[in-house]
Amino acid sequence: MASTAITTDKTTPVGHLINGKVIIEGSRSQDVFNPATGEASKQVDLASRRTVEEAITAAQAAYPAWRNTPPIKRARVMFRFKELLEKNADRICEMIGEEHGKINHDAQGELQRGIENVEYACAAPELLKGEHSKNVGPNIDSWSEFQPLGVVAGITPFNFPAMVPLWMYPMALVCGNCFILKPSERDPSSTLFIAQLLQEAGLPDGVMNVVNGDKEAVDTLLDDDRIQAVSFVGSTPIAEYIYTTANANGKRCQALGGAKNHAILMPDADMDNAVNQLLGAAFGSSGERCMALSVAVAVGDATADALVSKMQSAMANLKVGAHTDNSNDFGPVITRQHQNKVVGYINSAEEQGAEIIVDGRNPQVSGYENGFFVGGTLIDKVTPEMQSYQEEIFGPVLQIIRVETMQEAMDLINDHEYGNGTCIFTRDGEAARYFSDNIKVGMVGINVPLPVPVAFHSFGGWKRSLFGDLHAYGPDAVRFYTKRKTVTQRWPSAGIREGALFSMPT
Incomplete structure (x- = not known):
């Protein structure tokens, strides 16, 4: 398994980002096509179970420190990340065009909608404040907190290689989670490059990892007990498989499927x-x-x-x-x-x-x-x-x-x-x-034919277009990527011994 520097060299296979390094396993690969010419332009390395497990291990190791990083410091990473996305927009959109075929003006629109989700994530200190009630009982205070889940995963489709991943990991990260992204192997370059910009923005190694691969990589994420939640966007048959398997393995899951x-x-x-x-x-x-x-x-x-x-x-x-x-x-x-x-x-x-x-x-x-x-x-x-x-x-x-x-x-x-x-x-x-x-x-x-919600609302369909209870990005993302903890606190007066109480407190 070789490690490479950050590169967009077309002669080098597209690899995986694990613990801050781009890794090429070299055992299996697949052609990446330029759909305008019909010719293979490069190859993408396909991760084995072992490589995916390495990424999960790196994320697990990075989690305790990232969990305890104040939300304002997590948000500052996102502010710098937004600037880097805008600075590198032309380069990103060129990558999208080469591998997806999307016209540049359309790719620019895709990237902008993704950046809007980063902007929403910059509000992490406000979004994660929780709730507080004083004197819910005699000298008793109660509050709720939104605590991160741990290591979470996203599995994303070919049609929006920049935008859909940005629906997921900016909010997951500012909520205090570590992230494993399995993007589409059809057009992986822009997705990997954008993830590398997070490092430049100051994200610690191991907090964000990318594994390119096929069903072997997906099933590893679904089976590993260390993955606490999975977000998916793709076709309905695969969405149903992802949701059913993740739930059977005790994971939180949202799986967005097809449409008509x-x-x-x-x-x-x-x-x-x-x-x-x-x-x-x-x-x-x-x-x-x-x-x-x-x-x-x-x-x-x-x-x-x-x-x-x-x-x-x-x-x-x-x-x-x-x-x-x-x-x-x-x-x-x-x-x-x-x-x-x-x-x-x-x-x-x-x-x-x-x-x-x-x-x-x-x-x-x-x-x-x-x-x-x-x-x-x-x-x-x-x-x-x-x-x-x-x-x-x-x-x-x-x-x-x-x-x-x-x-x-x-x-x-x-x-x-x-x-x-x-x-x-x-x-x-x-x-x-x-x-x-x-x-x-x-x-x-x-009178709006594409009613895609803006970043501070949430995206999701009904019926067999969505498996799960929470929609993607926006307010629902805070709920999806955190778990609520409610703390009830009382400090009895010193030196006073209280008797046992057997009735329900009111």
Whole structure:
């Protein structure tokens, strides 16, 4: 097992950050692709059980001192970390583009939303103050504290290699925990680089560790008794596995899964505005967002016909291409396998009777003929029994379903197994209020197609989009990464002997 200095050298495999050093185990590795070219650009080292256990051991050793570090000093690390993220933003976004394919302007937006979670973590002294009550009984005081859990872990997806990890570890760290991050092996470089910036910001060795790997690394984290909590973002089948396994092993767990996000378009909607909003919400980041808006439910055929006509015209100007050209709207999908999967869903919809209005199955991207590209695709006359509607496509595909009434549209959303995000386009305040109050979805937009909560709220869906009781980041993160302790204190007067009391104190 070799140790390397901090590097972004493309000839060196992407390794693991353990106890302040970048480690390359060397026993197993996997190609990391540039999805725009379709070629492997580097390799990532895959951690064995032994390497993951080394990271946990390092975190366990660092925990006592970090736990007892005052919250204000933990927060100061985050202030410096924020500055370093902003200083290195262009470098980070270049790494994201090279391995994920995300256009630079989109990567910059991802990073900024991650930085906002660091800003929230800077408020640790306020967030961790606890509660105090004087004289809850005769000369008895009581207070509650939020104490850290110990060593906690995060398992994050490929689609936001910077932002989603930043949903987790800034708050976990300022709460006094030590952290093990297992990021996606598809695009690991930016995630590792950002973690190294924490060291530059003054975080002690061992408090933050990164292990790249596959299922072996994940299962090690789930099985090890030293891991107290696991936070996960990914697909629903894996989220359910993570949650079930973690709970069976006595760990606290939040596991965010998949989505099928619907937008209802009412007859009174500002259609031009809705179309502009749908373009970005459906096709931004190639639809590889758990909050991507993938289904438009049009109330009435006249609404649907107007939507189809305007979307078809607007989509003629969409540009798909490499991350290096900032005039592109979105880039490739993550792998050849996923490209084929997305195209398979489009084929399935067509075979089952849907109408392909704009076909993105064979985009021509000059100079990048071998890239993993799928163009923006618009599908009309989709019905609920179609496979492409029931399952998460996770690509630049917008499906249109036609219904007669708003209630029918809401029933469609409420009946779906996913409940991550949704929105309604309308000018009717009463309809919007009824929708937001009765829809069975965790994040709701009113004329806002991507209702992703800001950092001082919390992110999470309902139904099979979230396994666990607490949402990600924001106020729920304080609850997730701490355990409450309530202390009740009394100091009897000296020299006074008190008799036994057998009734319940009141």
